[in-house]
Amino acid sequence: MQNTKPGKVLAPLALLIVVASLVGYAVSHKPFEATELLSLLTALFRVGVAAIVILLAGGLGKKFRRRDEMSLSLAARDAGVGLGIMGLVVFLLGFTIGFNLWILLTPIVIGFILLRCEIASFARAWKEAGTFFKEMDLGIGLIAAFTLVILAANLIIALSPPTSFDGLTYHLTLPKYYLFEGRIDFVPELMYWGMPQLSEMAFTLAMKFGGAEAAATLQWMVGVVALTAIFSFVQQTLNKNSAWVAVASLLCGWTLSDALSRAYVEWSLVLYGALFLIQLNQWRATRSRADLIWSAIFAGFALSTKYMGGILVVAGIVVIFFDQFPVIARRAISPTKQSPLPRDGLLREKRPRNDGIKNAFLFGLIASLILSPWLIKNYLATGNPFYPILFPAGAMDATRLDFYEGTPIALTPIERILLPALASFRGLEGGAPFNASLGPLLFALSLTAPLAWTRLEPRQKQVATTALIVLVTGFVLWMVGSAATRLLIQPRLYLVFFPVWAILAAYGFFGLEGSNLPKFKISWLVSMLAAFSLGLNAYETGMDLLRRDALKFVTGQMDEGAYLAQSMGHFSPAMDSIRSLPRDSKVLLLWETRGYYCIPTCNPDETIDEFKDALVLHGSADSILVSWREQGYTHILLHNRGADFVREDDLLRYVPEDWIVFDALVASLKEIETFGAAYTLYELPHQP
Incomplete structure (x- = not known):
């Protein structure tokens, strides 16, 4: 049916009448005050600042990795690469020519212009996240729902003025110093200046345009990228249900879930730990030198985020040498008539004796090169490349060094061996000696991982063995560290290998799925228990949101002074x-x-x-x-x-x-x- 001339004239007029009516109604009824609208727009702007950093990181990572194909798993890896590169660029700018608004804004604008195709491809890949929420039973559906509650509540808190202890001590304080001075100079007032600051460089960038709230929101987005990387990898390796359980095992503990709203570096460590494992496992499957290099790069980024990220360097070298020995080296392949698999489904392959040494040297060299800018900075300022640790230098004299390290906690050998269990069940956020709440799922479900072994394909066994080696290496270093200083007993310093722990917890759930009885699904009950554990933390997170009145601040019903007075x-x-x-x-x-x-x-x-x-x-x-x-x-x-x-x-x-x-x-x-x-x-x- 064709439009008549009167219809063509009256339709725009009708639209104008409707719009005018809505405007007139809004003017007289005022759904929100001007201050409320300004607060909401400010919050959206800060989300936009953080999103711009993530988008630019994704496009930059895709450009460097030179991959035409794109999936959400690859997008997470690209974001990790880009965030690391951006952190190093901001550091070099601040340490050399300094930075002001134009010095920081110009590379961003140029980057978006030159990388527009890569950024668009990176953004499109996130459509795949919609498939995560399809075809779920009750237990897994509850896990997904509680995950969204935790993410939403923490985003609102992140958009509120910072109140977190470590953030106000150094994670946000150092970037504020740099922005005040217009460059990165020695800050003797804060010994944490000597720590690697890859994530703090991204915070500096976000704070320049959106304040501390934008930095906290950026770390929230890094957490989402990290969870996505873990989810995608577990889904590809096992199945979607196990992937949701891996996410639940990380978020059921207060320490990690709460860190989503803080401008801390914990989720950056989780991201690099996950990407390190993914690339290292891919190297074991393909023997590609490029995969080994990328794994070393992610280990270097973790080390440049926190010295304890060096756990990945040690673990990577252990995996390389494990893979070297002809009796135990395993590589997952498909059986053929020419090369049938042994009964365990894995091929024992003899490798040249010096390959392990060469690969280990290459791995350590790359990670060290990525860390080197921070060591050079420290040496030039204090004479100690590892300032403020190891030996007195700069503003860190012997008394201060002793105070920082502290006397080790007295534990029996059995207690030290059982540190992961003790930290899981006795650890409390803010409570000595662990100062962390990890939740029950990481420890409990990882213990059931052996149940999955008989139903695993060769490639799945390879992932499990790689993850197990990394986890055991991390546990051993945790035990050794706890015996050296009081500080190194805290689980939050070892979060870099927690994604590996979560992956093994997913294997535990996968094993339970294969142990279901004819009339009773054990895995369904376990998924409900996991949902219950996650739900408790979601409730606690929601109550924390209400106690803080963060939503009132974000919506303009409370100003910053009142919010801080109430919170602090x-x-x-x-x-x-x-x-x-x-x-x-x-x-x-x-x-x-x-x-x-x-x-x-x-x-x-x-x-x-x-x-x-x-x-x-x-x-x-x-x-x-x-x-x-x-x-x-x-x-x-x-x-x-x-x-x-x-x-x-x-x-x-x-x-x-x-x-x-x-x-x-x-x-x-x-x-x-x-x-x-x-x-x-x-x-x-x-x-x-």
């Missing part, structure tokens, strides 16, 4: 008071590590050692005051509760005489303002 108590007004001091003021924080909201006016006590270090160097209250005045300090912010806790708890490093000096020191200061019982701001007395 007396810490927030203490920071406000420091920022209101005269411009030439310099404040030393005692027993308070979090300096994000008061730098550059303040110097945080990042390793809780400022007083003890000053006491060892100067001996008396008067000498300490003279030293602090010479360093330019005008005020002291004392965290009273922190000092009281150390006074009562740390009887190993402090003696009663130390506190006599401390009390005399405080008595000589002029009290300016108190913030409940938590903080007191003092002014240093003028030079007599």
Whole structure:
């Protein structure tokens, strides 16, 4: 039926009437205030900033990997490559010519123009994620639903002002220093300056355009990419149900799920750990030198994110030598008449004796080269390539180094061997000694992985053996590290091999699927139990969202000051008071590590050692005051509760005489303002 002339005239008029009616209704009824609209648009802008970084990383990775085909699994790998390259580029810019708005914006614009086809291909690959949610039974469906709840809640929290401990101590504080100075210079106030900072470089980029909230949102997106990489790999190796269980095993623990909303580097480590395993396993299957190199690159990126990422370098070399021995080296192939498989479905293949040495050397060399910019930076600034660890240098003297490392936790040999179990069942977020909540699924389901062995194809067995070698290597290094220093008992420092642990947990579920009874599906019950565990964490995450009132902030119903006051108590007004001091003021924080909201006016006590270090160097209250005045300090912010806790708890490093000096020191200061019982701001007395 053809349109008549009156219809052609009246249709636009009718549309105009409808639009005008909607506008008129909205003007009189006002669905939201101007401040609410501005807050929502700001949140969307910050999501956009993080998405631009991820898209550019994906396009850059695809360009470097030179692959025409594209799947979601490959897209995750491309994003990992691109994020690593971008981090190194930002570091080199900041360390050499410095960076301002145009120095950072120009490469982004040029990158989007030159890589527009690769970026479009990377974006299209994410359509595949829709297939993850098809054809699920009740247990797996609940796991998927609870995963979305955890992701959504953490995204909202990420879009709120940062309150996380490590973020305010260094993950966000260092980028804020760099942006304030316009370049990357030595920051003696923070010994964490010497740590590898690949992820913090991406945070610096995001913070320049979208603030700290954009950096936290970027890490949330990195977490999504990491989960996608693990899911896709497990789905291709086993099946979709097992892939969802792998995701659940990671997210059922508070430490990792909560890290999605923090500007931490945990999910960057998980991403590089997963990509390392995927490429290393592919090398074992193809013997392609390129796959080995890419695996080493991902290990190098992990090492450039945190020194503990070096676990992957050690594990990679162990796998290479395992693959070398003719009796145990295994390579999954399809049986043929010319080369039938042995009964176990794997081919024992003799390799040239020196191949293992060459491959191990190449692997270690590539990972070391990727780390080298951070070592060079440290050497030029302090003379210690591994600053702030190993030996005193720069602002890290022997006293501070001892404080940072701490005395190892006393464990029996059996307890040390059982560290993964102890950390899984006794570990609590914020509770000594593990300071992490891992959830029950990683440990429980990985123990059932042997049930899957008889139903595995050769390629699946190869993945399992590779993952097992990496996991055992990680566990051994965990045990050794825990015996060396107090700090190295914490599971969060070993998250780089947790994706491997999750993959073996998926194998455990896959084995249970093959153990179903005729009238009873054990795997269904286990999936329901996994969903229950994940659901508990989803509930806890939702309650955390409500307690924080993060949604009120994102929707403009609460401003930043009110949000921080509610979330951080007396810490927030203490920071406000420091920022209101005269411009030439310099404040030393005692027993308070979090300096994000008061730098550059303040110097945080990042390793809780400022007083003890000053006491060892100067001996008396008067000498300490003279030293602090010479360093330019005008005020002291004392965290009273922190000092009281150390006074009562740390009887190993402090003696009663130390506190006599401390009390005399405080008595000589002029009290300016108190913030409940938590903080007191003092002014240093003028030079007599």
